[in-house]
Amino acid sequence: MNDVCVIGMGTTEFGVREEGIVELGVTAVGRALRSCDVDREEVDALYLGNFVAGMLEGQETLAPLVADSVGLVGVPAMKTEGACASSGIAFRQAYQAIRTGVHDVVVVAGVERMTNAETSEFTRALGSAADHGTDGATGLTFPGFYGLVLDRYMHEYGATREQVAAVSVKNRKNGASNPRARFRSPVTVDDVVDSRLVADPLRLYDCCPAADGAAAVVLASADVAESYTETPIAVLGSGHATGRSAAYRYDDLTTLEATTLAAEEAYDEAGISPSDVDVVELHDCFSAAEIGDSEDLGFFEKGEGAAAVAAGRTAVDGELPINPSGGLLAKGHPVGATGIGQIYEVCLQLLGEHENQVDGAEVGLAHNLGGSGAVSTVTVLGGPSGV
Amino acid sequence: MSESPPEFPATRCADCGLLYGHEAYICRECGSETFERAPLDGSGTVYARTTIRVPGSDHQGEEPFEVAIVDVGGEETVRVTVRIEENPELGPDDPVEFVDRRDGVFYFRAA
Numbered sequence: 379m380n381d382v383c384v385i386g387m388g389t390t391e392f393g394v395r396e397e398g399i400v401e402l403g404v405t406a407v408g409r410a411l412r413s414c415d416v417d418r419e420e421v422d423a424l425y426l427g428n429f430v431a432g433m434l435e436g437q438e439t440l441a442p443l444v445a446d447s448v449g450l451v452g453v454p455a456m457k458t459e460g461a462c463a464s465s466g467i468a469f470r471q472a473y474q475a476i477r478t479g480v481h482d483v484v485v486v487a488g489v490e491r492m493t494n495a496e497t498s499e500f501t502r503a504l505g506s507a508a509d510h511g512t513d514g515a516t517g518l519t520f521p522g523f524y525g526l527v528l529d530r531y532m533h534e535y536g537a538t539r540e541q542v543a544a545v546s547v548k549n550r551k552n553g554a555s556n557p558r559a560r561f562r563s564p565v566t567v568d569d570v571v572d573s574r575l576v577a578d579p580l581r582l583y584d585c586c587p588a589a590d591g592a593a594a595v596v597l598a599s600a601d602v603a604e605s606y607t608e609t610p611i612a613v614l615g616s617g618h619a620t621g622r623s624a625a626y627r628y629d630d631l632t633t634l635e636a637t638t639l640a641a642e643e644a645y646d647e648a649g650i651s652p653s654d655v656d657v658v659e660l661h662d663c664f665s666a667a668e669i670g671d672s673e674d675l676g677f678f679e680k681g682e683g684a685a686a687v688a689a690g691r692t693a694v695d696g697e698l699p700i701n702p703s704g705g706l707l708a709k710g711h712p713v714g715a716t717g718i719g720q721i722y723e724v725c726l727q728l729l730g731e732h733e734n735q736v737d738g739a740e741v742g743l744a745h746n747l748g749g750s751g752a753v754s755t756v757t758v759l760g761g762p763s764g765v
Numbered sequence: 766m767s768e769s770p771p772e773f774p775a776t777r778c779a780d781c782g783l784l785y786g787h788e789a790y791i792c793r794e795c796g797s798e799t800f801e802r803a804p805l806d807g808s809g810t811v812y813a814r815t816t817i818r819v820p821g822s823d824h825q826g827e828e829p830f831e832v833a834i835v836d837v838g839g840e841e842t843v844r845v846t847v848r849i850e851e852n853p854e855l856g857p858d859d860p861v862e863f864v865d866r867r868d869g870v871f872y873f874r875a876a
């Protein structure tokens with residue numbers, strides 16, 4: 379098995395963008411290639427995550443279009459789709475291909491364009507990640523799924539609305555100093571609990587904003603990584619798992635098994651435990667999601683996640699900083715770009731170059747989740763001194 | 766609400782007996798493709814509930830509407846995703862009863 383490293387990275391800002399889907403993808407991939415000394419002829423493949431370009435833009439065949447546009451000639455290029463985990467899956471596939479010796483250098487990208495669609499069209503497109511015949515038929519939306527999760531969570535663990543709102547407050551504060559974020563203004567607990575209801579008990583400021591954007595990384599076998607960069611980031615472990623297909627399929631709606639299974643695989647492969655992680659970017663599509671994720675990833679006991687956020691334990695200067703980038707709640711959630719966007723932020727932390735730098739960050743974790751907990755990827759990354 | 770609610774149209778795997786609320790095409794326990802009717806008592810309990818106030822384009826104009834996860838049945842129960850009628854303030858552990866199934870969606874109301 380080859381060890382695998384991130385040797386280059388590039389991104390666009392996440393927000394309201396004028397560029398089309400291909401241009402966004404090309405920009406991020408171009409920046410990633412320019413960030414390291416890789417010639418285009420040395421790239422063996424391009425994997426690209428995207429979710430709704432077909433529905434919202436009528437543009438498919440994205441991976442080969444992006445590959446051709448950046449001058450990657452003749453290489454295999456393919457799109458991966460798993461709703462909001464689309465590019466986490468792309469990363470995983472590239473990682474496996476290098477690890478097993480199929481490829482040496484692979485570009486992985488994620489791209490999405492969403493803000494050009496009407497809210498109802500965009501909500502419908504996102505809703506296509508739910509099972510049409512069961513959850514989808516009732517009109518359950520994505521915020522609705524997490525409304526159900528939060529309703530049950532508050533009932534079982536006695537978490538307060540104010541504690542849950544602390545997630546949005548923290549992430550919006552972090553996003554305020556991240557130039558890649560869509561929202562750069564802080565909010566208060568009162569702002570969150572007074573904002574309009576979207577899917578009770580979730581309110582507007584509990585929900586991540588739609589966004590356009592793209593992010594890319596270049597992965598390489600550790601054998602060749604140092605010929606391209608002096609600061610390779612090691613992929614210490616990777617997990618990818620399937621969870622439940624619909625809300626009714628959960629025995630316990632407060633635990634999303636796709637995450638616990640992917641995390642277990644990633645921790646095992648990295649040979650670490652949750653307490654070894656220094657910085658986390660996790661899938662906070664809704665405030666309630668961050669709380670559940672932080673427990674599913676093993677950082678807090680079941681039912682303690684909400685109080686932990688409210689107590690500041692996950693702030694940038696807390697014992698375990700979660701989403702110092704501002705997360706999806708502030709950066710925005712261009713769904714197909716999110717997974718690589720998270721890995722980009724973790725890599726910046728491990729390089730010591732983040733705007734909200736976590737002191738001494740040497741092990742980072744990125745967690746990407748798609749659908750109603752249907753799919754998750756977890757990636758554990760290590761700083762350049764450890765390669 | 767003294768009348769008993771209509772039976773809930775559950776199905777059962779003919780080979781291993783696993784009970785299904787939503788349709789199954791293949792049994793996730795044993796792989797069988799054979800199912801038989803197994804109607805359940807239409808009374809149930811809310812597991813979790815939300816009110817959708819921003820629907821997708823295919824449910825525009827219906828908002829606000831309530832979606833819930835319900836455990837339906839008597840001795841034996843199955844968990845299903847349903848619509849709650851009449852928008853009551855129902856929450857976890859509240860009793861509900863089956864109304865009917867329209868366009869593939871199960872409708873329940875407060876019991």
Ligand SMILES: [Zn+2]
Nearest residue numbers: 778781792795
């Ligand atoms: Zn069976």
